[in-house]
Amino acid sequence: MELYQGEKIDSLKVEQKSYLLPISTRNLDAWVRLAIAKGVEDIQLLLNRPYLASYVFPYQLLFHGSSSLKHLALCDCILRQPPPDFDGFNNLRSLSLSYVTLDQIFMAHVFSNCLLLESLKIKNCHGLTHLNIVGDRLSDLKLSHCGGIEISAPNLVSLEFCGDFSSIISVTTSPRLARILADVERMRPAVHSCLASFPELETLHLQYRDGGYRLSQISSDITFRNLKQLSLNQWQSGTFDHNLDHLKSVRDLITAAPLLEEFVLTEYTSRFPDEIRYNVECSGSFTHDHLKRVKLQRFLGNWYELEFAIWIMKNAAKLEILVLTSGGSAYDVNLEKWIDVRDRRKYPSSWKQDMILLQEKLEQVKTNNARIIIEFMLKQN
Template sequence: MSGEFDRKCYIKRVNEVLELYSGNKLTSFKVAFFLDQKDTEVLDKWVRFAITKGAQKLDLRCYGTLSACDKYVFPHWILTDLNISTLKHLSLYQCVLKPPTDFDRFVQLTTLSLCDVEVDQDFLEHLFSACFLLESLTLISCAMHSNLIIGPSVHLHDLKVLVCSVFGRIEIDAVNLSSLEYDGYNTQISFMKTPKLVTIFFKGLQGPLPNVLTQLTSCPELSTLHLQIREYFEHIPQTFLTLRNLKKLKLDLLLDDLELGSVLNILRTAPLLEELLMMGFQGMWFEIEFTICILKIATKLESMVIDPHGSFYDGDETWYNITCSYEEGNEDEHPEEVIEGISKDDNVDDNVPYELFCWQKRGRAAVQERLKDVKTAAQVIIL
């Protein structure tokens, strides 16, 4: 009853605001509430209002709807009825987008963001014909029942494909693409024509990492690579091709059994690497040995940052905090032989977690001690 009341109250207040609006122009319009297919008449009315006022940015976030049959269907026909094409930025969350393949009212779109959206497959296949000016495309938690073909496009420069079930392959033909975020969920990129790609964020979920890196060797301008490996991934051979212009590498160490040999082989592909950031460092003895190997291999390295806590980037401008998981003795190959211990009673600050206190009290110094004799010109910062 309370939820139904809140929804009716929200609708009533939005209607009141729109009735009082006397302006001739509207730049953007955003709805974010627990609305669904049952509210189609109201939502259609709001969308018509926004389009009639010449809104260039439209953001519809209908929270709480899990079933596809309950999701609100975006009224693309309103753009046809009004014969207006001022919309440049469209963002949909938990909606349905099913315009016909010959739909021509998205010609001004430069940004399209779809999260948990049911997308018509025929429309998706012709997306860059309908939206040939598209500069930024974000697909999150969208199910695609065929191949995902991105492009050909000369305008697209930002692409995000995250947690999408693609029952086929992904092909990218975007000659001016500069930024790519991809998580390898259920599929692999089989073709990339992205000669201007500069930055990539890869959140490995199910093991296609070597395939992705193979495609990246055809990206001569790639300078920044962010790898977040969450589950087991295939071994990367030592004969892997070279990423000649890679200058910055960020590694999120989220596995206890991370295959460090493969990571070292990635480093060997980047002879000009200058910056390296390692997140989620637990001070394990093998992580320390891994760090020593990196300092020996990356001869051009200028800075290395080791961070046992902080914030992880999770894609699409979202971050989540991690806590330090260091345990006393991690740095020793045989921690059971450690005699001196740190008592929880030694931690006088209740705001500092015990693991972080141990890191500050012992872990950081232990890592510094192990690294002090390594000959390197890089500045090593241990947070």
């Protein structure tokens, strides 16, 4: 890179995928120095140094009053307290920090000086005891395992969150928040109240693990007034009764979203033989006038899953399509990417008859012309 003769460098990306091939601090400094001297706007230092001292970001290389840096992404680095007159980050539009060591003074500097900041990510960083996020232009926020969070961002539109939702102390002046994706450690009733407090919330994705903290009952006074898209990912490990109680809570959540149009449920559970043949009656009748598309992923034909599918067919008056599939894909908030969630087991071909019975049962209870699609991977004879 030192031999580069061009007048401009738009972006610098250094990605160290293996800790067995460390990049020296000397080389990193040299590359950052050259990029900054040539007007770089985007720097990504995605390092992996578990057995070496983390790279200390060199503030001194950002010349006073001349930084063109607009986007900065750091992984496994150290951000120490900046000099009193440091203005090298003042033009930042996006800041992404993963596994970075920093402190309250640095974050206070960011919110006081980075007035153009639109996107912020703080993931598994060290040294923060609390986080007071302020930004008039901040629209996209990603937080993972941060504590003592207070948010004041009037133009915030999207929030991605991993951790204990109770660590969010307050969210004020965010009337435009329309999208929330959360990996929640504990599904407490307070979580529902917080989520329902955003009047413009249209898209909600929740993922959570059983572990005794299943989706809690939805209070009857909670309404998601503008919610259009809802997706839930849950790792189940309970009994039939436990799983049925969870689906009842999911039913209540759908009921609390009168404008909901699309619902996707992904459950990581087990198939229990022959339970699909149980005679199950639905409960909880009401009419949902907007729900059009429902997809139940990793559907295994358990009786409580059938109970839920029947309830959907009976109560979604405008339903257009119901998909029951052992496969599918879901967004993983922690990994920040879409993943394949298919159940890779191939089921006995004898289950084909079970699927036919399931289709017939659903056809009997449907109240409109909704399409019913059932997809399973069956073993070949």
